[in-house]
Amino acid sequence: xxxQLACDVAIIGGGIMGSATALFLRRRGLAVTLLERDLxxxxxxxxxxxxVRRQGRSIEQLPLAQRSHQIWGRLTELIxxxxxxxxxxxxxxxxxxxxxxxxxxxxxxxEGFGLGLQLIEGQAALQKYFPMGGDQIVGGSLCPEDGQxxxxxxxxxxxxxxxxxxxxxxEHAPVQSVEHDGARFVIHARQHDRDLEVKASALVNCAxxxxxxxxxxxxxxxxxxxxxxxxxxxxPLPFFLPWSLGVEGGGIYxxxxxRGNVVFGGGRGYVLDxxxxxxxxxxxxxxxxxxxxxxxxxxxxxxxRTWSGTExxxxxxxxxxxxxxxxxxxxxxxxxxxAGFQLGPGVGDVMAELIAEGRTTTPIEPFSIQRFxxxxx
Numbered sequence: 331x332x333x334q335l336a337c338d339v340a341i342i343g344g345g346i347m348g349s350a351t352a353l354f355l356r357r358r359g360l361a362v363t364l365l366e367r368d369l370x371x372x373x374x375x376x377x378x379x380x381x382v383r384r385q386g387r388s389i390e391q392l393p394l395a396q397r398s399h400q401i402w403g404r405l406t407e408l409i410x411x412x413x414x415x416x417x418x419x420x421x422x423x424x425x426x427x428x429x430x431x432x433x434x435x436x437x438x439x440x441e442g443f444g445l446g447l448q449l450i451e452g453q454a455a456l457q458k459y460f461p462m463g464g465d466q467i468v469g470g471s472l473c474p475e476d477g478q479x480x481x482x483x484x485x486x487x488x489x490x491x492x493x494x495x496x497x498x499x500x501e502h503a504p505v506q507s508v509e510h511d512g513a514r515f516v517i518h519a520r521q522h523d524r525d526l527e528v529k530a531s532a533l534v535n536c537a538x539x540x541x542x543x544x545x546x547x548x549x550x551x552x553x554x555x556x557x558x559x560x561x562x563x564x565x566p567l568p569f570f571l572p573w574s575l576g577v578e579g580g581g582i583y584x585x586x587x588x589r590g591n592v593v594f595g596g597g598r599g600y601v602l603d604x605x606x607x608x609x610x611x612x613x614x615x616x617x618x619x620x621x622x623x624x625x626x627x628x629x630x631x632x633x634x635r636t637w638s639g640t641e642x643x644x645x646x647x648x649x650x651x652x653x654x655x656x657x658x659x660x661x662x663x664x665x666x667x668x669a670g671f672q673l674g675p676g677v678g679d680v681m682a683e684l685i686a687e688g689r690t691t692t693p694i695e696p697f698s699i700q701r702f703x704x705x706x707x
Contacts, residue, residue: 331524335498337361339685340517340530342505342544345375346481347663347670348536349488349499350678353408356495358686363528364489364497365519367504371485373538374668377639379561379583379595380481381574382672383420384445385473386436388648390696391673392443397692398676399475405484408675409491413484414587420476421460421573423624424451424469429578433471448472462570464623470578478574478585481671488674500526508533508547515659532685534661539642540604541664545650545699548657552650552702554642554665558607560597562614562636566590570627582620592628594621599638609636641668644702651677651697653684661685662699 339355341348344366352364364370382402384395405412424430430451437447450459451469460470493499503521510516515533519526535544542554571586577596584594597613614636622629644650644665654660661684663677670677676692684690 333524333526335363335526335528337363337498337528337530339363339532339534340365340515340528341534341536342517343536343538343541344370344489344499344501345373345536345538346371346485346488346674347375347666347677348534349485349492350675351534351536351663351681352492352497352499352678353488353495354678354682355685356492356497358682360686362492362497363530364492364499365503365505365517365526365528366489366499366501369486369501370489370499371481374639374641375485375538375671375674376481377561377637378481378668378671379585380478380593380671381420381576381583381585382415382479383473383476383574383576384443384672385420385422385447385471385476386576387669389439390648392440392445393692394651394673394676394680394694396444397679398673401675401679402672409487411483411487413479413487415477415479415484417475417477418585419573420473420576422471422576422578423463423467424471424578425466426468430469432578433469437471445473446475448474462625462627464626466623472573476574479671485674488678508544510657532659532661534663534681534685536663538664539640541642541662545662548654548660550654550656550699550703552644552665552699554644556601556607557641557643557668558599558601558638559595559641559668560599560609560613560617560636560638561593561595562609562617562633563594564592564628564631565634567592567627567631571625575624577624582617582624584621584625591634592631601640605640607638607640609638641666643667646701649697650699651680651694652699655698655700655703
């Protein structure tokens with residue numbers, strides 16, 4: 331059996347980037363077909379840590395993060411759920427004087443972007459604002475309006491909202507090939523027992539860790555590589571941690587949900603094949619003493635589940651966002667290095683604006699795919 335579809339924009343990938351793009355395109359009146367190989371939000375968009383932070387991002391990402399921050403504030407209006415989102419605050423821990431100097435430098439450089447960072451330093455201040463912290467902590471930086479959400483709820487909700495707004499959302503529809511007939515993109519996919527042929531004027535590549543293959547097809551190879559994170563969650567504990575936490579220099583992050591479980595991560599898992607990754611017990615065992623040193627309340631806590639995912643990374647730790655440099659009508663949004671959850675709604679809004687109007691009011695030039703390309707011969 332074969333089904334033929336036609337639309338203004340076809341999107342490959344139903345994670346938060348693709349689903350948000352679909353929703354905002356529909357809100358601009360464009361006909362959209364979204365193709366997802368599994369279930370929308372089932373890959374890295376649905377299994378990430380759930381941190382919703384602007385603090386610590388590169389300065390180049392902050393305008394996009396701010397745009398996204400505004401959208402996060404009206405989730406219920408847009409997608410019908412808050413997905414356990416709360417602006418609980420994000421605290422980046424300093425374990426040395428050098429760490430504290432680095433946080434102070436970042437606060438100065440990001441001052442014009444509305445983060446409202448508050449530096450907390452010294453034992454008196456820590457006892458007042460962060461009494462649950464261990465002896466290794468010398469201070470930190472608080473972003474009061476950053477927060478956390480449940481990725482398992484949020485990413486599928488964007489896809490459902492896009493569908494409710496009129497997007498044709500096709501799950502279990504892996505893309506087999508993409509062509510261009512001189513007028514439109516022609517995407518061949520397979521859904522259950524039928525072949526799909528989708529013709530679209532524009533194509534958005536939101537295929538996550540698998541996006542490089544679609545970019546390379548149009549003469550835009552990128553040096554993307556995969557990193558499988560290791561994350562875990564504890565048994566429910568008495569609530570003690572209001573903020574989502576990170577550590578200056580990286581390595582550990584955690585947050586406590588209202589029902590008491592502490593979600594944590596920072597280690598690396600291992601890849602089984604091009605579709606699957608697993609957490610590493612070695613990485614978990616390395617994380618636990620570090621967590622207990624930062625938060626003594628976690629000493630002896632039972633781990634009830636661990637997991638991993640498949641994250642697409644680029645060498646400069648910046649994503650690719652924007653139009654193709656070589657194929658008119660093609661757009662990219664991928665390579666978020668495991669830090670795309672907060673950016674997702676803003677990326678979708680920017681992509682919709684870019685496709686509908688040919689420009690965007692949010693600067694995305696640093697994320698152009700052009701930075702990885704050799705001049706055309």
